[in-house]
Amino acid sequence: MHAIATLKPDSRFVAHVAPSPNHDERTGVAAPDILLLHYTGMRDMQSALDRLLSREARVSSHYLVCEDGAMLQLVAEADRAWHAGASFWERGNDINSRSIGIEIVNPGHEFGYRDFPEAQIAAVIELTQDIVARWSIRPDRVLGHSDVAPSRKDDPGERFPWRRLAEAGVGLWVPPAPIDAGPVLGPGDLGDEVAAMQQAFAAYGYGIAPTGVYDTLTAQVVIAFQRHFRTERVDGRADLSTIHTLHALLAAKQAIAGGKAPARKP
Ligand SMILES: [Zn+2]
Incomplete structure (x- = not known):
């Protein structure tokens, strides 16, 4: 354990810290092997930051990326931040212990989902390239919150440019097969x-x-x-x-x- 006052950026691309009290120790894993991306889903950056720093809210992330590309570190990468909630990926739960979490400022589906500005995506790419390189995180383990909690979460959502990240070496992505006529499985189908x-x-x-x-x-x-x-x-x-x-x-x-x-x- 270390005092909040000692928090220093883990990434050379991050200039500022805003220490959150909401973290504890990773359990059962030697090193994070998932990078989990979110949108904040709140009206503005300040409300999101206030919540991520609030002891009562009991949520946090390692990083917050603003729409102008400014980046803040809230929790040391060595520690477990509290962003995933009840979640699962590939035989494992406790995604918080396994992951580094990044909150990306966007009002989200509830408050007016909009495109992520270019400056913000450039910052996300820089930061995520650095994180996956330093921790050797596999491309298929760069995920969205909705991937690990599909029944509860929509973020970072369909406007998030996963393809651009993959072209920058972050995450796994293949060109989607074209939409065509043919059989469709849907709710109620069996077999x-x-x-x-x-x-x-x-x-x-x-x-x-x-x-x-x-x-x-x-x-x-x-x-x-x-x-x-x-x-x-x-x-x-x-x-x-x-x-x-x-x-x-x-x-x-x-x-x-x-x-x-x-x-x-x-
Ligand atoms: Zn989320």
Whole structure:
């Protein structure tokens, strides 16, 4: 444990700190191996910052990136910040212990979701490139909050430019398969095709079991996937484009998952 007053930026791209009391020790992991991105989902930057620093709110993140590109560090990367809540990815919960969390200022779906300004995205790219390099975080483990909590969360949402990050070396992304006519699975459907699709989402990392029932959770996982990887139509229905994009991602993941060294401390 260390005193809040000693907080210093872990990234050379971050000039300012605003220490949050809301953190504790990581448990059960040697080093963070997930980078989790959020939007703040509040009216403005100051309300978001106030909340992230409020002892009563009991939430925090490691970083806050403002719309003008200014970046603040709130919690040391070595510590566990409290941003993920109840969440799951690839056989693991306690995503807070496994991850570094970045809050990106945007009003979000509740208060007027809008495009992320260029200066803000440039800052996010700089910061995330630095974090994934220092901690050797695998591309397929750069995730949105909605990926790890699809039944509760929508952030950072379909306007977040995942493709640009991937082109800058951050995160896994494949060109989405074109939307085309063809069979679509949707709420209420039952059977082996639904189970196979659920199995593919689970293999990618989503918290879903192959029940064969296209239930509410299934639709929520499909929406989370579409927000991240196939943003042209976010409707919770598994059309062929969604399923083909998922399988292309799985192949890309399998290609990288074998050969990388485990995460290490910088
Ligand atoms: Zn979030």
